[in-house]
Amino acid sequence: MKTAMLLGVLVLAITVPVLLMSSGWMTACCGASSGHEGHGSHVTAASAPTTAQSQPAVVNTRCPIMSSSKIDPAKVPANLTREFKGQKVGFCCGGCPSAWDKLTDAEKETKLNASK
Numbered sequence: 129m130k131t132a133m134l135l136g137v138l139v140l141a142i143t144v145p146v147l148l149m150s151s152g153w154m155t156a157c158c159g160a161s162s163g164h165e166g167h168g169s170h171v172t173a174a175s176a177p178t179t180a181q182s183q184p185a186v187v188n189t190r191c192p193i194m195s196s197s198k199i200d201p202a203k204v205p206a207n208l209t210r211e212f213k214g215q216k217v218g219f220c221c222g223g224c225p226s227a228w229d230k231l232t233d234a235e236k237e238t239k240l241n242a243s244k
Contacts, residue, residue: 192219192224210228
């Protein structure tokens with residue numbers, strides 16, 4: 129009986145964080161040290177939708193907010209993009225576009241140039 133209970137607790141301890149991460153409730157991306165919270169799901173080339181409609185070509189290869197996060201320009205979904213001076217900018221997760229929206233144009237230009 130104790131073994132079965134321990135096994136059940138172990139399964140929950142592993143399953144719940146995985147489910148929360150996949151639903152966007154927990155994410156390692158854009159941690160508190162970056163100064164913004166409330167992100168959606170993290171998108172990588174492996175997890176990005178592959179329909180042509182959700183594959184806007186973006187001009188950057190790294191997220192301009194989380195500069196260490198690489199992105200695949202051909203696989204960034206439309207909800208993780210913003211238009212800036214006639215260019216489509218891509219982001220790594222749901223929290224980054226809103227952080228981008230809060231920047232001045234000068235800050236955006238500096239971050240975008242560093243993310244290409």
